[in-house]
Amino acid sequence: MPFLGRCIRLCQLGLVVYLVVAVLFTTFRLFVLPFSALLRSISELSLAASEPPSPFSVFSGFFWILQYLAGAMVQDWPWNPERTSTSSSELSSDSVFWESSSLALKHGLGQPEPVAVPEALFLSKAFSNSMHPSRIVPFYYRASGTVDSEDITITTLITSNRFKVFAQLAERYEGPISVTIHVENTTTRISELLNQLHTLYTSSKSMATHVDVHLVIDSFDRQFNTWRNIARLFARTNYVMMLDVDFALCTDFRRAIRKSAKMMGRLREGTSAFVLPAFEYTKLSEGTDQRNFPKDKKSLLALIKAGRIGMFHASWAAGHNSTDYDRYYTAKPGEVYKVTQYQSAYEPYVVFRKDGPPWCDERFVGYGGNKAACLFEMYLSGVSFYVLADHFIIHQNHLYEETARKNERKYNRKIYSDFKEETCLRYFKSYHQRNLLNTSSGYNLQSECQKIKGVSRLASQIITEDT
Numbered sequence: 001m002p003f004l005g006r007c008i009r010l011c012q013l014g015l016v017v018y019l020v021v022a023v024l025f026t027t028f029r030l031f032v033l034p035f036s037a038l039l040r041s042i043s044e045l046s047l048a049a050s051e052p053p054s055p056f057s058v059f060s061g062f063f064w065i066l067q068y069l070a071g072a073m074v075q076d077w078p079w080n081p082e083r084t085s086t087s088s089s090e091l092s093s094d095s096v097f098w099e100s101s102s103l104a105l106k107h108g109l110g111q112p113e114p115v116a117v118p119e120a121l122f123l124s125k126a127f128s129n130s131m132h133p134s135r136i137v138p139f140y141y142r143a144s145g146t147v148d149s150e151d152i153t154i155t156t157l158i159t160s161n162r163f164k165v166f167a168q169l170a171e172r173y174e175g176p177i178s179v180t181i182h183v184e185n186t187t188t189r190i191s192e193l194l195n196q197l198h199t200l201y202t203s204s205k206s207m208a209t210h211v212d213v214h215l216v217i218d219s220f221d222r223q224f225n226t227w228r229n230i231a232r233l234f235a236r237t238n239y240v241m242m243l244d245v246d247f248a249l250c251t252d253f254r255r256a257i258r259k260s261a262k263m264m265g266r267l268r269e270g271t272s273a274f275v276l277p278a279f280e281y282t283k284l285s286e287g288t289d290q291r292n293f294p295k296d297k298k299s300l301l302a303l304i305k306a307g308r309i310g311m312f313h314a315s316w317a318a319g320h321n322s323t324d325y326d327r328y329y330t331a332k333p334g335e336v337y338k339v340t341q342y343q344s345a346y347e348p349y350v351v352f353r354k355d356g357p358p359w360c361d362e363r364f365v366g367y368g369g370n371k372a373a374c375l376f377e378m379y380l381s382g383v384s385f386y387v388l389a390d391h392f393i394i395h396q397n398h399l400y401e402e403t404a405r406k407n408e409r410k411y412n413r414k415i416y417s418d419f420k421e422e423t424c425l426r427y428f429k430s431y432h433q434r435n436l437l438n439t440s441s442g443y444n445l446q447s448e449c450q451k452i453k454g455v456s457r458l459a460s461q462i463i464t465e466d467t
């Protein structure tokens with residue numbers, strides 16, 4: 001039967017052609033795609049949209065060819081079903097890699113290929129004390145300028161109502177900035193904020209040159225310490241400055257520190273943090289435009305004398321008075337003096353080594369105690385504070401959300417006193433086991449923790465049990 005024979009031959013031909021195309025396509029998907037980061041991330045987007053087709057299944061190969069052809073026809077390859085909305089796999093989908101030690105490899109042991117761990121898994125452990133679920137997107141924008149590892153990165157956090165003042169900070173600093181931006185996890189808020197952010201980021205050259213942006217997408221407001229740690233973790237220099245975005249930088253502390261071999265040496269040791277004294281205008285209306293702020297200490301002192309500027313948050317003296325403002329006013333040019341009256345509510349703005357000092361405790365959420373907790377643990381760990389007497393920063397006034405602040409302060413006060421006790425005991429144990437308790441680096445710990453009732457007794461118990 002010639003008709004049936006022709007049919008069979010036609011079918012065979014069709015099958016062969018199909019197999020060749022499927023094999024070519026599978027090869028493309030398996031070996032070409034992995035080398036293109038862009039194509040990879042977008043293909044993951046389509047994978048997320050449909051069931052992941054196995055590249056070995058003939059049927060799905062056909063499916064992919066159709067997608068490819070359809071995509072090519074509308075000039076939109078790779079095929080992308082939802083271009084307009086922000087898909088989570090579009091934001092980032094990296095892995096973290098671990099290699100065998102070079103020593104093991106030298107002996108022919110281990111494996112040369114690194115082990116890959118999904119970035120999201122790694123970050124969920126890195127921030128396991130924070131509220132969950134939460135999605136962290138490091139380097140959503142990455143600065144185009146080159147970064148000198150010996151530079152000082154400003155680490156800070158913003159929400160969308162601080163975009164304007166953040167732009168001023170970037171213009172003024174002209175150096176590396178690592179910023180965490182919180183994005184509320186609702187579809188409309190995410191796209192709205194990312195659009196605003198895009199406008200902000202592309203609006204100024206210093207922004208695109210110097211600022212790295214990291215996103216936190218979740219439902220939790222005011223997780224300041226988590227956001228601080230993210231900005232610090234992804235800073236690309238050896239030194240950081242922890243700053244609140246509404247402070248105006250008035251003097252060039254960055255250059256002063258970098259050109260002093262002595263100060264750089266102390267930063268490198270990791271046991272010194274340099275304090276930038278903080279001020280504010282006494283009249284709210286005077287302090288709203290940083291273009292009018294003083295730019296050198298002489299002009300600052302004149303304004304202080306006239307009563308127009310004073311220490312930051314004078315109504316909550318414990319927050320900054322360890323800086324010792326009287327000493328600051330009379331210090332000689334170039335002086336750097338040690339903070340000798342530290343107390344646990346002290347929360348100055350400091351420059352310190354990125355790697356080494358403890359991180360901010362992420363259990364603090366909301367106003368009150370959060371920044372002081374960062375500095376308390378730093379102090380206990382053996383970092384001492386030194387005031388840069390030629391430099392200063394000034395708060396740019398704005399209205400606070402007072403009700404939220406009051407309530408959060410109330411319960412954070414209790415959390416903070418528990419935290420201090422627990423931290424003291426942890427460090428007592430650590431210093432004791434490293435035989436450092438009676439050394440000069442244990443001085444901060446000894447002197448500060450003695451102030452807490454009952455801690456000395458518990459600490460001596462820990463020490464006796466261990467010995």
Ligand SMILES: *[C@@H]1O[C@H](CO)[C@@H](O)[C@H](O)[C@H]1NC(C)=O
Pocket residue numbers: 133134135185186217218219
């Ligand atoms: C964000 O919201 C979506 C939809 O409600 C949810 O599936 C997802 O788990 C949320 N992600 C985070 C990090 O909260």
Ligand SMILES: *[C@@H]1O[C@H](CO)[C@@H](O)[C@H](O)[C@H]1NC(C)=O
Pocket residue numbers: 317318321322324341
């Ligand atoms: C700072 O203020 C607190 C509380 O008002 C006070 O107890 C302390 O003595 C002050 N310290 C200095 C150095 O002025």
Ligand SMILES: *[C@@H]1O[C@H](CO)[C@@H](O)[C@H](O)[C@H]1NC(C)=O
Pocket residue numbers: 437438463
């Ligand atoms: C530390 O020194 C004090 C005296 O200066 C001494 O009483 C104490 O036992 C010492 N502690 C340790 C753990 O060596």
